[in-house]
């Protein structure tokens with residue numbers, strides 16, 4: 220064998236190329252969209268699936284993890300009942316009094332979706348499939364614009380295969396009281412690949428809470444590739460929250476691309492509980508001064524779960540602030556990686572950026588890796604980062620057990636305290652309470668083992 | 669009644685306790701005094717069951733129950749309470765939540781029903797007022813950012829709530845000003861009772877002016893070298909430990 224540069228394509232890579240050929244005729248979109256897809260699949264043919272030597276994928280060797288490419292889900296709607304939604308979401312998230320926008324196996328479910336009357340004029344929603352067939356100018360000029368990593372392997376797959384999603388407009392100066400709840404439910408018994416893409420435009424002075432819930436009914440080993448492009452105009456405020464509870468064998472590839480305008484305030488949060496493999500990419504670009512981003516998350520992992528959070532925060536203009544706080548609890552052979560890249564461009568004076576990632580290991584075989592990456596080209600800035608990985612504190616445990624608490628109680632209290640620091644950053648009290656209960660249930664499930 | 673016989677223990681491989689024998693009948697308060705490093709805290713950890721403190725010989729029972737067989741929380745349920753020399757900070761756990769879990773855990777283990785939240789709040793607020801602990805502090809994470817005095821009061825508050833049958837106080841006087849020392853001592857004295865024994869560990873005689881002991885023992889190099897009445901504390905204060913511990917030179 221010679222030391223050639225051609226890498227053998229994997230079964231999954233070959234499968235993806237073949238599936239594109241088979242399904243492209245059935246994917247929605249006009250000529251412009253088709254061109255985007257063709258270009259994306261060509262790029263993918265060149266890049267292949269990302270592997271460890273690609274810096275952004277250091278902790279997730281997707282090339283070896285993705286053994287095969289599941290068949291793309293088709294455009295037929297697998298209907299679910301509201302009772303099934305309730306079952307998959309749980310009473311708390313189902314009962315938020317939110318607007319519901321429901322997708323079943325990647326397809327928009329109009330039956331179960333509703334914008335509640337009192338805010339009907341403030342939120343507009345169109346399905347992506349419909350938008351792609353006749354994309355307006357704003358869509359074309361904003362499409363795929365927020366991603367600072369040029370070689371976005373998984374993003375190209377999303378563009379090639381995207382079938383449906385939510386295109387949402389929060390109108391100028393709207394102050395939504397009800398969350399907009401995007402519910403993605405996998406119902407299918409067969410393994411399927413689901414590719415979704417969402418565009419959320421929050422107009423000037425508007426504020427909203429947008430919750431994305433990824434849940435499952437049965438336990439299909441869905442392969443999901445989901446991209447959310449979110450744009451905050453001047454003075455907009457968004458609480459953007461994700462709840463990921465996919466099936467135990469599923470893979471979940473998610474990419475948030477957020478563009479922040481002047482005086483805007485973005486608060487992101489991600490709770491990761493499900494999926495065998497999950498990758499949360501978060502790209503944030505500041506386009507306007509005096510804006511801020513607070514991004515945090517909690518991941519609770521056990522068994523052989525693998526989760527990776529990789530962020531790119533790009534400060535491109537002066538006077539912006541970013542904060543990240545991520546907490547990961549790992550049991551059994553759970554593994555998690557965190558990469559936080561902070562870029563401060565030459566013009567971005569007075570940037571204030573801080574980033575923290577903490578892992579708590581409940582077993583000897585769990586692993587948490589964190590890697591900060593700072594690229595700072597401006598001098599008048601404050602940037603900080605930190606990462607820790609450790610076990611529960613022995614001294615604290617002794618103190619609490621001396622007060623009569625069982626090992627289970629002590630662990631529960633200390634772990635809830637650990638993740639609580641991140642949950643506290645969620646402004647919506649109902650969502651915060653619902654997530655806290657889920658963490659309690661997760662811990663309860665552990666002690667039932 | 670606490671009954672310790674010929675207790676030997678190692679920490680990190682070194683022999684620290686070298687044959688302690690001690691009986692504290694119910695209703696009595698015994699003081700243990702001794703130089704730094706003599707093994708006072710070690711004794712408190714061995715009795716409460718801390719990991720890494722290994723008993724190599726001897727016994728310790730509380731009202732006939734073999735403490736050395738029990739887990740840390742089981743000992744607490746059996747009535748052992750240790751007021752720590754350096755109480756730990758528990759970030760993220762509000763004091764009243766900590767207290768409620770502690771109380772309900774020992775109540776459950778002792779076969780009592782859990783207290784309802786209103787009953788619990790009444791109990792805690794009442795005892796807190798007696799000890800000069802402000803209500804606001806109960807909302808804060810336990811011991812986080814508390815002053816030295818607040819931490820020690822909080823230890824005594826926990827003791828009052830959990831109603832142990834053996835109270836071990838490890839240098840509860842350290843870091844307290846005279847007013848705090850008085851309130852804390854009052855709190856401890858209020859807990860003296862015919863069915864409770866107390867072991868008060870201190871380096872200085874001062875505390876024993878306020879918590880007057882029935883007996884005083886001098887600990888040095890892991891062994892009780894001398895025992896006497898409350899007047900022994902005053903003698904120690906005047907002449908220092910040397911006179912009482914020279915036996916270990918033999």
Ligand SMILES: Nc1ncnc2c1ncn2[C@@H]1O[C@H](COP(=O)(O)OP(=O)(O)O)[C@@H](O)[C@H]1O
Nearest residue numbers: 679680682684703704705706707708709710711
């Ligand atoms: N973890 C440990 N490993 C080894 N030696 C220890 C450890 N902890 C305490 N010691 C030693 O045990 C002896 C008694 O300590 P301690 O019980 O804290 O004394 P006191 O409370 O009387 O000041 C000291 O010599 C101390 O250095």
Ligand SMILES: [Mg+2]
Nearest residue numbers: 708709753839
């Ligand atoms: Mg000590």
